[in-house]
Amino acid sequence: MAPGLLLFIFLQAAPVADAMELVPQGRDVGAPGFVLDLAFLDDQRLLALTEHALLLYRIEDVTPALEARLELPGARLAVRAPAGLLRASEAERVCWLITNGRARASLVAVEGRGLAVRLEAEAVPWAGSATGLRYRAGTNLLLLGESPFLAMREGGLAVAPDGRLAVDGRSPAQGRRVGAALDRLGSLIVASSSRPPGATDSLELIPLEGELTGLAAQVKIDGSISALAARDRRREPLVVAAIQGRDGVTRLVSYAVRPRP
């Protein structure tokens, strides 16, 4: 069976434990600041949100190359733990962004090789919510209605304040705990670990099934993962992780997702 087809099957159906591996690809790229969130706009373009700016990268093969930068508008608020969220729309070539260091959410359009703010709002529009998504003032907790979350992704994926994974609003009592960086890749969840800041982190692939306790792959990271984005690029899945090293520098590192030989 061809490797691509085998991977396709893995991404459609939940894999068994330790069935996959995450393999670093291409060159690491230094990011200009602490990365709060990452999101693929399409197969070739990646957005990175820092405390101060939105960055647009072009993915050359598997390595991100900086293409555009947009300084975030508005006065900065003081926060102890910076956090942010990106919600990209490939069809509309826009993304919503919000950080806990600014009072308002912004809608940013990707125009050729540039970025431009199109709209500002109180919150990020979110499916199923009349009030949208915003940060509880001064904290890194996203509020969907009155419910707080550490992280959210479209498609019903979220991390509860205690680190427990939640899918479609359901958080299994014994479910795996993860960090605040995550994304979805087919039938897998890509997430950072629940280890405390400063300890060695890990990148984990968790099958989206049952009580969310399984682990399809895990790779140790020398540093701390602050953001993740995953995309099934023409059946060649790519995960990009923003990793803050012990030197305080954040780097973007690409990983291939493969069935374990």
Place this chain on the structure above:
Amino acid sequence: MLALMLVASAARAPAALGPLYGGTVTVAVPSLPAGTAPARPATAVERLALGLVHETLVGISPGGDLRPALARSWAASAGGAEWTLSLDPRARFHDDSPVTAADAVRSIRRFLAARTPAAEHFRQQLANDGALAPDADHVLLRFREPRPGPPVALASLAAAITNGRGSGAGPFVPTLSIPGTRLAVTAFASHIGGRPFLDGLALVAIPDADRRRAELAAGHVDLALGEPGIEALASTLVLVLDPSQPPFGRKAARKAVAAAIDRATLVEQYLPNSQPWTLLLPPTLAGRNAPAPPPRRSTDATLTGDITLAVASDVPATVSQRIVAHLDALGLRVRATPLEPAAVRASHAAARLLLFTPEVAEASLAIAELAALVPRAPDAALPLAAVPVSIGQREGVQGARAERSGRVALEDTWLEP
């Protein structure tokens, strides 16, 4: 089987994410101050409580440099004889009013009137009526002589900025104070450093050290001041002899006392986590080790007479008993009198035993403060041990820190899920 192992592993895995917002903690402390108005803190618990509620114009970084606080920047003029501090436009008081230059100048005048050691040092440098508010956002300080920067004295908790209604601008808002028993505070969402991670905390007075330890071990409290854990060697245990009173007017008598005290044994037996120390500045400011001289267990000197030893209440009783025993062995009849730390500083007793923690964590200011404490003979102050300011924490509590100033800071404390 593998699935079972994974479930078990998930349940056992350290569930520490973070830092996480939310939750409350209880902190056991030996005593509680009568109030939280800005003042020169005399004890670790006063430093803790005032630091929770108040904020200063400038602070001191872990490296010892001046750092922005309510003032975000400063600039010199008149060849360094004038310094203008720009207030952070985000700075607010607990009652949500903005921090203005008028508030800052009023607070500086209050600080000068308090006549703390740092205030006296500041007063000597400041020109007459040298604190001005040219507009709402800037504080102008005029000095008698050019200076290399704004004075570090402004980092004293006695120089904390309050508004006319007494509101502070610290990381927590006081909500309940039962004098001597309990002080409860809640997170201040508009703190200049960002909202603290905890929703709130309560300081609870538990005078008995053994009970504090037991409550922490049992998990009934989350943190206990004075217990080992997070530490900074920010205090010096000092025996101050008054050269104007017999027998300490004689250099030989002071020398005899210095030789009689065995610092190593004192530390080993009665001061856990401390170090024998021969400098007056604590290690956080001295910047180097000061190993104790070899113990001299006997001395030929004999002293006579009755003396009073004023003992600060934050000095462990076993330590003061040991010092009394040393003085007694020299031939002195010692009457030990326990007093509040501030009272010991002002006391006219022939001998005083106290923990010296500088008002401001800066060496030149600390030396000036020591000079005021020991006005005559330098050898009249005997440093005995470097003593940590410490706080013990139960498992699952993260982010507490002990600063070089001797302040235990809890605004970055958070709870693991």
